Amino acid sequence: MPRIYFKTADQYVEFAEGEEVNVLRxxxxxxxxxxxxxxxGNCGTDRLVVEEGAENLxxxxxxxxxxxxxLLDAGYRLACQTYTRGDAAFSWDPDQVGLxxxxxxxxxxxxxxxxxx
Ligand code: FES
Numbered sequence: 595m596p597r598i599y600f601k602t603a604d605q606y607v608e609f610a611e612g613e614e615v616n617v618l619r620x621x622x623x624x625x626x627x628x629x630x631x632x633x634x635g636n637c638g639t640d641r642l643v644v645e646e647g648a649e650n651l652x653x654x655x656x657x658x659x660x661x662x663x664x665l666l667d668a669g670y671r672l673a674c675q676t677y678t679r680g681d682a683a684f685s686w687d688p689d690q691v692g693l694x695x696x697x698x699x700x701x702x703x704x705x706x707x708x709x710x711x
Contacts, residue, residue, distance in 0.1 A: 647682030
């Protein structure tokens with residue numbers, strides 16, 4: 595069974611063979627403390643370093659490329675925009691904030707996104 599290793603939290607999440615799963619959704623479902631705000635590729639709060647399994651990830655789409663810019667080349671992905679079909683491992687800075695959000699918290703709502711699916 596493939597699994598995502600959330601290295602900073604030292605937690606694994608398994609999913610069914612043949613599934614393609616969203617990385618942020620899996621983290622939220624398992625109560626793993628990946629920082630996030632918008633879940634739509636805008637804030638950049640959920641940027642993760644891909645430690646392993648880059649070959650199992652969907653290629654970044656336009657929105658993610660635009661948001662991350664050079665960070666993409668440095669090995670970052672946005673959890674909310676990243677899907678994986680196999681093993682992958684990620685790390686992050688637990689204190690990181692949005693890319694446009696110097697003092698911490700933005701005003702976007704986190705409700706209503708992570709419940710199902
Ligand atoms: S949570 Fe805002 S870009 Fe992913």
